[in-house]
Amino acid sequence: MDKRFVYLDHQATTPVLEEALQAMLPYFREAYGSPSSLHRFGLQVREGLKEAREKIARMINAESEEDLIFTSGGTESSNLAIKGFADANHRKGNHLVISAIEHPSVMNSVEYLTKHGFEVTQVPVDAVGRINPEDVRAAITDKTILVAVHLVNHDIGTIQPVKEIAKITAEKGIALYADALAAAGWMPIDVQDLGVQLLSFSPHRFYGPKGIGVLYRNRKARVTSHIHGGVQENGRRAGTENVPAIIGAGVAAEIAVRDLSKRVEHVAALQKRLYEGLWKHIEYIKLNGPEPGPLRVCNTLNLSTEFIEGEGQLLLLDYQGIAVASGSSCVSKSLKVSHVLSAIKLDHALAQGNIIMSLGKDNTVEDVDYVLDTFPKIVHKLRNMSPMWKEFEEGVIDSVIKPTGRGKSFTEHAAAVSGKAAH
Amino acid sequence: MKETKEYTLYNDTVMDHFLNPRNMGDVQEADGVGEVGAAACGDIMKISLKIRDGKIEDARFKTFGCGSAIASSSMATELIKGRTLEEAKNFSNQEVVDALGGLPPVKIHCSVLAEEALKAAIEDYEAKQAPKTAAA
Numbered sequence: 001m002d003k004r005f006v007y008l009d010h011q012a013t014t015p016v017l018e019e020a021l022q023a024m025l026p027y028f029r030e031a032y033g034s035p036s037s038l039h040r041f042g043l044q045v046r047e048g049l050k051e052a053r054e055k056i057a058r059m060i061n062a063e064s065e066e067d068l069i070f071t072s073g074g075t076e077s078s079n080l081a082i083k084g085f086a087d088a089n090h091r092k093g094n095h096l097v098i099s100a101i102e103h104p105s106v107m108n109s110v111e112y113l114t115k116h117g118f119e120v121t122q123v124p125v126d127a128v129g130r131i132n133p134e135d136v137r138a139a140i141t142d143k144t145i146l147v148a149v150h151l152v153n154h155d156i157g158t159i160q161p162v163k164e165i166a167k168i169t170a171e172k173g174i175a176l177y178a179d180a181l182a183a184a185g186w187m188p189i190d191v192q193d194l195g196v197q198l199l200s201f202s203p204h205r206f207y208g209p210k211g212i213g214v215l216y217r218n219r220k221a222r223v224t225s226h227i228h229g230g231v232q233e234n235g236r237r238a239g240t241e242n243v244p245a246i247i248g249a250g251v252a253a254e255i256a257v258r259d260l261s262k263r264v265e266h267v268a269a270l271q272k273r274l275y276e277g278l279w280k281h282i283e284y285i286k287l288n289g290p291e292p293g294p295l296r297v298c299n300t301l302n303l304s305t306e307f308i309e310g311e312g313q314l315l316l317l318d319y320q321g322i323a324v325a326s327g328s329s330c331v332s333k334s335l336k337v338s339h340v341l342s343a344i345k346l347d348h349a350l351a352q353g354n355i356i357m358s359l360g361k362d363n364t365v366e367d368v369d370y371v372l373d374t375f376p377k378i379v380h381k382l383r384n385m386s387p388m389w390k391e392f393e394e395g396v397i398d399s400v401i402k403p404t405g406r407g408k409s410f411t412e413h414a415a416a417v418s419g420k421a422a423h
Numbered sequence: 424m425k426e427t428k429e430y431t432l433y434n435d436t437v438m439d440h441f442l443n444p445r446n447m448g449d450v451q452e453a454d455g456v457g458e459v460g461a462a463a464c465g466d467i468m469k470i471s472l473k474i475r476d477g478k479i480e481d482a483r484f485k486t487f488g489c490g491s492a493i494a495s496s497s498m499a500t501e502l503i504k505g506r507t508l509e510e511a512k513n514f515s516n517q518e519v520v521d522a523l524g525g526l527p528p529v530k531i532h533c534s535v536l537a538e539e540a541l542k543a544a545i546e547d548y549e550a551k552q553a554p555k556t557a558a559a
């Protein structure tokens with residue numbers, strides 16, 4: 001097949017919709033006033049902001065558009081949700097419950113709090129990355145003020161039982177914060193139906209611009225501001241609004257709602273085609289997270305290809321025009337495998353061979369077929385280069401995915417040759 | 424901004440050695456084989472050597488690791504061929520890094536893996552030689 005460019009990293013970010021871009025442009029040079037100003041330049045922009053806020057509120061069925069706080073991005077939103085809530089509620093208790101596989105912006109915000117008198121319980125997940133709501137119940141103490149769980153895992157695509165968890169937190173009178181970063185735009189979100197008090201997301205994940213994040217926070221959840229200055233966002237987030245980005249986010253939200261079922265249907269069909277094709281053409285490959293279906297977000301596949309490492313796969317795919325991500329330790333600056341893969345207790349050898357492909361609305365069947373044509377060749381090339389593949393064929397080491405009963409495990413082998421246990 | 428397709432993670436030399444690795448494979452009836460693992464990231468590299476008259480006649484590698492590790496093992500085997508064992512024992516990863524035109528700081532350890540695999544292969548050769556010399 002002819003080389004083509006296939007972007008399969010939509011969980012990292014997406015291109016801005018044409019409609020969103022066109023709506024943003026006048027706000028750079030024509031409608032450039034500050035929404036805080038009282039003159040007509042300001043009032044004009046204020047009206048645009050209000051409309052954008054209403055569109056975003058509708059996307060998640062917020063009780064009121066006043067419940068939305070605009071921030072600089074998903075990361076700031078999680079920071080504000082967690083640290084802001086903890087700050088505002090520390091008199092009620094100092095304990096938080098999160099899952100073991102939250103986004104780094106949640107994990108690290110919580111870790112920061114543990115250095116300032118808070119305690120945290122991390123609820124484990126099962127082999128496909130699902131949180132058991134009963135584990136959340138068991139983790140709650142009389143000091144717990146907040147439970148934080150994501151709607152969809154950013155790495156392995158697992159959809160979490162947030163509604164069931166919300167029943168438990170409601171029963172106990174505790175606030176629930178849901179990080180919807182990997183979910184927004186790819187499944188319906190209704191904050192009232194879910195029963196969450198805080199929820200955040202980032203419009204650049206669904207064809208809005210970067211530099212804008214949203215935090216929904218209803219009247220039951222108080223948060224203390226962390227960016228101090230003027231009284232923008234009702235005093236909850238100071239600083240002149242990123243007007244063009246908010247306008248673009250509004251349009252992206254409106255279209256995400258309008259096109260949701262069409263997008264989901266299209267992307268889920270590609271996901272299925274990719275999944276079935278890869279499994280047909282490549283041996284010793286494992287899906288991380290649930291099978292495509294009701295427990296998995298429609299746009300991602302997270303896979304581990306045995307006997308080869310992930311960065312090599314990523315680079316060769318990139319060379320062929322296919323953009324993907326990887327959770328391999330070689331790819332991360334800390335040289336650790338993704339904490340999500342560790343939490344689902346994925347064997348180290350498989351975590352090393354990790355690749356994440358996330359589809360978008362503009363991907364086509366031809367794109368998927370190109371990947372299905374290209375990826376098996378890459379796997380073949382890298383396996384030829386890998387000492388592990390030959391050692392597997394010779395029975396020195398065994399496969400984790402399809403054990404033959406011959407040879408020791410890769411992990412034992414790696415520990416023996418490196419003189420150190422794999423992390 | 425250049426065009427998207429003109430960007431690569433590593434420089435041209437590293438990319439070339441990664442995409443077209445030299446000396447990939449196993450030396451048949453090798454005189455010395457070294458297999459080492461990176462404690463940092465868990466990757467594995469294997470170098471096999473053919474040694475004649477105290478010189479490295481052939482060197483081949485196999486690598487389970489990142490692009491830098493593959494490029495480093497390709498470059499290391501290129502550099503080492505034709506050297507005497509004494510020279511090879513002084514081989515340092517810095518030579519690989521320089522010949523590759525530099526590696527990102529976080530990827531220097533991948534070149535260390537190449538140095539270690541080479542030295543392990545020489546040790547293996549010498550260990551195999553020892554009984555023969557003792558018997559003679």
Ligand code: FES
Binds near residue numbers: 489530
């Ligand atoms: S071999 Fe793992 S980072 Fe290079």
